Amino acid sequence: MNKRCVTGLLGFLLTLIFGGLALYRLDLREVGSALLEADYLFVAPALLATFCGYLLRAARWRVIILPSKEVSAARLFPPLIIGFAVNNLLPARIGELARAYLLGEREGISKSLSFATVVVERILDGLTLILFLFLVSLLFALPGWGRRMGLLSALFFGGALAFLFLLLYGREQTSGVVKRLATPFGLADRATQLTDSFVDGVEALRRRHLVPSLVLLSTLVWSCETTSYLFLTWAFPISLSPLTRVVAALFVMVVANLGILIPSSPGYIGTFHFFALSALAVFGVARETALSYAVVSHAMQYLLVTGLGILFLWRENLSLLRIRSEAATEGEKGG
Numbered sequence: 573m574n575k576r577c578v579t580g581l582l583g584f585l586l587t588l589i590f591g592g593l594a595l596y597r598l599d600l601r602e603v604g605s606a607l608l609e610a611d612y613l614f615v616a617p618a619l620l621a622t623f624c625g626y627l628l629r630a631a632r633w634r635v636i637i638l639p640s641k642e643v644s645a646a647r648l649f650p651p652l653i654i655g656f657a658v659n660n661l662l663p664a665r666i667g668e669l670a671r672a673y674l675l676g677e678r679e680g681i682s683k684s685l686s687f688a689t690v691v692v693e694r695i696l697d698g699l700t701l702i703l704f705l706f707l708v709s710l711l712f713a714l715p716g717w718g719r720r721m722g723l724l725s726a727l728f729f730g731g732a733l734a735f736l737f738l739l740l741y742g743r744e745q746t747s748g749v750v751k752r753l754a755t756p757f758g759l760a761d762r763a764t765q766l767t768d769s770f771v772d773g774v775e776a777l778r779r780r781h782l783v784p785s786l787v788l789l790s791t792l793v794w795s796c797e798t799t800s801y802l803f804l805t806w807a808f809p810i811s812l813s814p815l816t817r818v819v820a821a822l823f824v825m826v827v828a829n830l831g832i833l834i835p836s837s838p839g840y841i842g843t844f845h846f847f848a849l850s851a852l853a854v855f856g857v858a859r860e861t862a863l864s865y866a867v868v869s870h871a872m873q874y875l876l877v878t879g880l881g882i883l884f885l886w887r888e889n890l891s892l893l894r895i896r897s898e899a900a901t902e903g904e905k906g907g
Contacts, residue, residue, distance in 0.1 A: 582835050583663050583664070583835040583836045583837050583838075584663075584836075584837050586834060586835055586836050586842070586843065587836045587837040587841055587842035587843065588842065589842075590834075590836070590842040590843045590845070590846040590847075591841065591842035591845065591846070593846050594842065594845045594846040594849050594863060594866075595863075598859055598860055598863060599860055602858075602860035602861075603860045603863050603864050603867075606808060606809075606860055606861050606864035607864045607867065607868070609809075610807045610808055610864065610868060611806070611807045611808075612807065612868075613807075614803045614804060614806050614807040615803075615804070615807065615868070615872055617803045618799075618800040618801075618803040618804050618807075618869075618872060619800075619872060619876055621796045621797070621799040621800040621803065622796065622797065622800045622872070622873055622876060623876065624796045625793050625794075625796035625797050625800070626649070626652065626653060626656075626877070627645070627649065628789055628792050628793045628796060629652055629693070629793055630645040630646075630648045630649040630652050631645045631789055632693065632696070632785075632786060632789035632790060632793065633645070633648050633652060633689065633693060634648055635776060635782055635785050635786055635789065636689045636692050636693060636773075636776045636786070637675075637689050637776075638776060638779075638782065639772070639775040639776050639779055639782075640681060640685060640772055640773065640775065641679060641681055643679055647678065647679075648675070650674075650884040650887070650888065651671050651674035651675050651678065651884075652671060653877060653880045653881050653884055654667075654670060654671065654674060654881045654884050654885060654888075654890075654895070655667040655668060655670050655671025655674070655690075656877045656881065657877050657878045657880065657881020657882065657884075657885075658670045658671075658881065658892070658895060658896070659838065659839075660838055660839040660874055660877060660878045660881070661838050661839070661878065661881075661892060662838055662892070662896055663837065663838050664835075666896060668687070668690050668694075669687065670895045670896070670898075671686075671690055672686035672687035672689075672690050673686070673895070673898050674895075675689070682766075682769035682772075682773075684766045684769035684770045684773070685769040685770065685772050685773040686773065687770070687773065688769070688770040688771070688772070688773025688774050689773045689774075689776075691732075691736075691773075691774070692736070692773070692774050692776065692777065695729055695732050695733050695736065696786060696790045697790065697793075697794070697829075698725060698728070698729035698732075698830075699729050699730075699733065699790075700790040700791060700793070700794050701725070701794065701826050701829055701830055702722060702725050702726050702729060703791075704794060704798070704822055704825070704826050705718070705721075705722045705725075705823075705826045705830075706722070707822065708819055708822050708823050708826065709722075711815070711819050712816075712819050712823070714823075715854055717850075718823070718827065718851075718854070721827065721830055721831075725830050725833075733777075736774045736777060737777065739770070739771050739774065740771060740774060740775070740777060740778050741778075743768075743771050746767060746771070747764050747767055747768060750763050750764055750767045751763065751764050794825070797825055797829075798818075798821050798822050798825045799821075800869075800872075800873075801821040801822075801824050801825045801869065802817065802818060802821035804865060804868060804869050804872075805817055805820065805821055805865070807865075807868065808861050808864060808865050809861065810852075810855075810857050810861065810865075812855060816855065820851075820852065820855045820857075823851050823854065823855075824848055824851040824852050826851075827847050827848070827850065827851035828844055828847045828848040828851065828866075828869075830847075831843055831844065831846070831847030831848075832844050832847070839870075839874055839878075840870075841870070844866065844870050845863060845866040845867065845870060848862070848865065848866035848869060848870075849862040849863045849865075849866050850862075852865060852866075
């Protein structure tokens with residue numbers, strides 16, 4: 573059994589576990605009633621906020637790529653959406669590789685460099701979520717599991733950022749180590765080339781004039797996401813003061829998005845619902861209502877991204893199977 577199969581099976585197992593935890597001791601009739609009685613008019617502005625977040629992601633990706641090549645956000649939007657859609661449809665987060673492959677093919681740049689820009693984007697996402705969680709902690713006493721989640725996430729993303737800076741500022745030393753390790757296998761030149769291309773992909777972090785744009789765009793991306801979660805709180809009978817409602821939306825957004833870092837089935841089914849439900853329940857919302865909220869939020873985002881992704885695949889005359897095959901091949905070759 574290869575690594576991809578093991579990862580896929582682990583993801584489905586964890587989906588069953590978290591899905592079971594989300595449904596444990598719930599009154600499903602109450603869940604159904606909450607879904608039937610929800611005010612779906614609030615889905616429209618929530619969808620718009622989510623869509624704006626992805627537009628801002630494309631603008632941020634442009635800034636990350638800028639040291640290597642000038643690419644418009646309009647050209648980056650389709651491969652970005654396709655990558656997220658592939659994550660919704662295929663296991664093992666192969667959408668990250670698919671996005672790097674599409675960027676490399678469309679813009680004629682190294683796949684290793686392309687993948688590095690995706691890594692930078694994900695680290696920026698993680699650090700921004702941790703910042704938002706810190707803001708929540710200033711306004712609301714986090715539960716113990718929330719504090720532990722924040723600490724583990726900070727260690728993970730902080731360590732990843734430190735590693736990227738180590739690569740950037742110790743480029744010659746890193747290339748030397750990689751070359752020595754790869755020489756016995758006859759891959760010294762190839763490994764050094766891939767390492768150099770990857771480091772080129774994170775160059776935006778060293779360009780001080782680009783850092784404010786990256787920080788601002790990351791903040792706006794997740795502010796749009798929070799706005800989407802906030803609109804949906806009005807679709808359900810959730811009685812919170814205006815400030816607490818904003819804090820709750822922030823907390824749910826952070827917890828749900830950090831929670832889906834755990835391996836799961838395509839589309840983060842189960843994990844998303846468990847973490848969104850758990851976060852909203854902290855604010856005294858009935859678990860049945862919280863699960864209904866999670867179901868609508870997930871369905872809204874899933875259908876928007878997957879639908880756009882399929883549309884872009886059709887427009888580019890690409891198939892899901894081809895994307896999967898090419899992305900997996902590039903991943904095995906290392907770019």
